Amino acid sequence: MPFPRGFLFGSATAAYQVEGAATEDGRTPSIWDTFCTRPGAIADGSSGETACNHLHRYREDVALMAELGLNAYRFSISWPRVQPGGRGPLHHKGMDFYRRLVDELLERGITPLPTLYHWDLPQELEDDGGWPERATAERFGEYAALVGDALADRVTTFITLNEPWCSAFLGYAAGVHAPGRTEPAVALRAAHHLNLAHLRATEALRTHPGVRVAISLNLHEVRPLTDSHADRDAARRIDNLANRIFTGPLLDGGYPTDLFADTAQLTDWSFVKPEDIPNGPVLDLLGINYYTPTLVSRPRPGDSAVSGEDGHGADAASPWPGTDGLVRFHQPPGERTAMGWTVDAGGLRDLLLRTARSHPGLPLMVTENGAAFDDAPEPDGSIRDSRRTAYLHSHLQAVEQAVAAGADVRGYLAWSLLDNFEWAYGYQKRFGLVRVDYDTQRRTVKDSGHWYAQVARTGTLPPLTPA
Numbered sequence: 001m002p003f004p005r006g007f008l009f010g011s012a013t014a015a016y017q018v019e020g021a022a023t024e025d026g027r028t029p030s031i032w033d034t035f036c037t038r039p040g041a042i043a044d045g046s047s048g049e050t051a052c053n054h055l056h057r058y059r060e061d062v063a064l065m066a067e068l069g070l071n072a073y074r075f076s077i078s079w080p081r082v083q084p085g086g087r088g089p090l091h092h093k094g095m096d097f098y099r100r101l102v103d104e105l106l107e108r109g110i111t112p113l114p115t116l117y118h119w120d121l122p123q124e125l126e127d128d129g130g131w132p133e134r135a136t137a138e139r140f141g142e143y144a145a146l147v148g149d150a151l152a153d154r155v156t157t158f159i160t161l162n163e164p165w166c167s168a169f170l171g172y173a174a175g176v177h178a179p180g181r182t183e184p185a186v187a188l189r190a191a192h193h194l195n196l197a198h199l200r201a202t203e204a205l206r207t208h209p210g211v212r213v214a215i216s217l218n219l220h221e222v223r224p225l226t227d228s229h230a231d232r233d234a235a236r237r238i239d240n241l242a243n244r245i246f247t248g249p250l251l252d253g254g255y256p257t258d259l260f261a262d263t264a265q266l267t268d269w270s271f272v273k274p275e276d277i278p279n280g281p282v283l284d285l286l287g288i289n290y291y292t293p294t295l296v297s298r299p300r301p302g303d304s305a306v307s308g309e310d311g312h313g314a315d316a317a318s319p320w321p322g323t324d325g326l327v328r329f330h331q332p333p334g335e336r337t338a339m340g341w342t343v344d345a346g347g348l349r350d351l352l353l354r355t356a357r358s359h360p361g362l363p364l365m366v367t368e369n370g371a372a373f374d375d376a377p378e379p380d381g382s383i384r385d386s387r388r389t390a391y392l393h394s395h396l397q398a399v400e401q402a403v404a405a406g407a408d409v410r411g412y413l414a415w416s417l418l419d420n421f422e423w424a425y426g427y428q429k430r431f432g433l434v435r436v437d438y439d440t441q442r443r444t445v446k447d448s449g450h451w452y453a454q455v456a457r458t459g460t461l462p463p464l465t466p467a
């Protein structure tokens, strides 16, 4: 089963996770710079201050992509680097980095896929209330206009937001991501203003003819533990809070009314203005980030009243407003990655197919997929990460199956090109196709990277060699 012609095989990174150079050339702090100074927030006490030093080593990193035969690179633009403080004119010195990066990619035939927001809100905007405030969406629209003016002559597809679910619910309800607030009702406001931010950015970017607008959602493949009414109701609640809260307004003409009913004790949703709901398509492509499925039930008598482990930390506050006592999370069976996430490629196939069927005509792209494992370099320095290769193999097969069944999938971007700063886990979790030695910044292509290079070069899946 070959992949379609023109299919993109690439990799993805994000500014704060790889760039470093956090205080160079006038960049101001983002909420992640601030969050990293909070004691206990990051498992190893680290930050993205240096990370992979991609800002200075981007040429070497692009050369590596070319060597691997990758034909797309999804990176993110650091808002406080190109518009320090989140207001005012474009900061050319900051934007020059992205102009050079894009030029370097284009020279090597690699399609640039910039994401405008991968979680690094300028701290000043958080000081003014952050995503729960409508004004932040307006600021984002202005920022998107600046980026569009600077790059639309050489970039055709812009991804507005990365995983707004994480921004809203890990950032403002669970508090395990920046800005570390635990205010469930406020998180729902944040979700709406992220949707509005996408709308504003779309309006700005579409002033450039030929530009295509996308978003990357971490759509959850939600499964009920049993077919009982109660368990299906638990799945419905999570589907609303994880998926439809974004696909509703962006694709389906409005929020699901049962989402309003389920959260009525927290908010009356009066922050949603009728004109905030787009009256035409605001997506030319939907990016899907997938790692693992989500298995839920209604708590049984004797189960603890609060949500069980859902992959975001058992001790943290819940990222699911309004579900206490109504939803329990379960670990799906099967092999787990170093994140504790179950490996389940069927989830990706099902998610792609369901999205393709519910939104016919909407091109899809897997904008993140990959796995962290505890890589142990061999004495000669090579990294025999056969489990990561197997993960990529099974998930690429899932994409093939979805395509064969009719899903219009345009590309697959492995998370990640490089080992990098994995948010609250710091540098302890490695997702890269390429190992980074953080003492020397040396890059070493892992076995999985060599295997993926064969995929990218041939457009087919080479067999797995036994470990």
Ligand code: FCB
Binding pocket: 014, 017, 162, 163, 166, 218, 289, 368, 415, 422, 423, 431
């Ligand atoms: C996603 C993020 C990405 C990375 C992967 C592992 O949720 O978008 O930055 O951390 O998870």
